[in-house]
Amino acid sequence: MFFDVALAHRIGDRAIELAFVSDARLTALVGPSGAGKTTVLNCIAGLIRPDSGRIAVEGKVLFDSARHVDLPPERRRAGYVFQDGRLFSHLRVSANLAYGERLAPPGDRWIGREEVIALFGIGHLLNRMPATLSGGEAKRVAIGRALLAAPRFLLLDEPFGSLDAPRAEEILQLVERIRDELEIPVLLVSHSGAEVERLADKVVTLA
Template sequence: MLRVDIVKQLGDFALEAAFTSEGRVTGLFGASGAGKTSLVNIIAGLLRPDRGTIALDDEILDDTARGVHVPPHRRRIGYVFQDARLFPHMDVAQNLDYGRRMNGLAADAAQNKRVTDLLDIGHLLDRRPGKLSGGERQRVALGRALLSKPRLLLLDEPLGSLDEGRKVEILPYLVRLRDEANVPMVYVSHDSAEMRQLATQIVMLRGGKVTALGGVKVLSGTTA
């Protein structure tokens, strides 16, 4: 379960968000500038709220009243950005292994095979990122995040930089992640079609505030 109740002032922009989610995929939906990425960065621990709390399962990650702020590297939260952010000097196998090593996890060949099979990237292991398509790079970024064994996976517009053909290519992998990976996700997008395919719960943001919360029915009438 993810519980968020925070306030954050970012220049002239005020973010005030409160919601609780037990869904497999919590969709943060809204137009550009609605506060989606700022909210994800707060959940990740990259930004501190000015006031409020964040809790994941039974652990308090932020509680400003008590001075609690768990640093990002101790939250066990995976983060996949719009651009895959792979290391160009490493091949795919080394990129995949990076999250595990940085978290001090033991090698797990069975888990590695499960993830590479899930994302269909086993044939890419000896390639460098520069030799991959945009969709392949995002699948490797997803694999790297999963192999760090996160409790929560944050995906900030992971299809935003892809053309329509690549989006069609990678969407089935995201659906498979939702159904098979057993890791809850927060998925950021301004595309209602993506949300209808992936999300099990929607948090709609507008102007830094939550304007609707519920199932995909809250997207009725949206065409973004």
């Protein structure tokens, strides 16, 4: 099973409850805005500690409140592509790409920098500062940075949001290639029905 998630979390008066299993290569998590989709991703990545539940990815338990398992984010190895990109503003694109790559154990790396640069067409951006990138360029760098950290799974939070149609189509095709060519389970949060239908092998709804 790629994803095996059951969690309950309360923020203020909003309660999030979700349980799903999936062995689809690309699982889409959908639901109305404010339902807590990003919170679920943060729980899986280890940035938020859910009140209770159990999270396992490809058989590895990342969190289990009953057995007091709670791996810190750096040991979960999530390739998390944030909705807002979060490129390091003081580092050039090349240093952003290298950040996670340098921290990944060499034996775990499954994709090289050259391959990522070619796949995402970002070779001409390496010396740029993040503030000078367009939305689509920043998104491609963010996905590349996540892949180079040798993640065991990918979390994509609205990767097509805030992009114009041609740019969104570009990223969509990239996600398709990641799904079809790279051996890595993907959990995608999206609010666009057309994109989810085109990409996802399984859809999970968060009410």
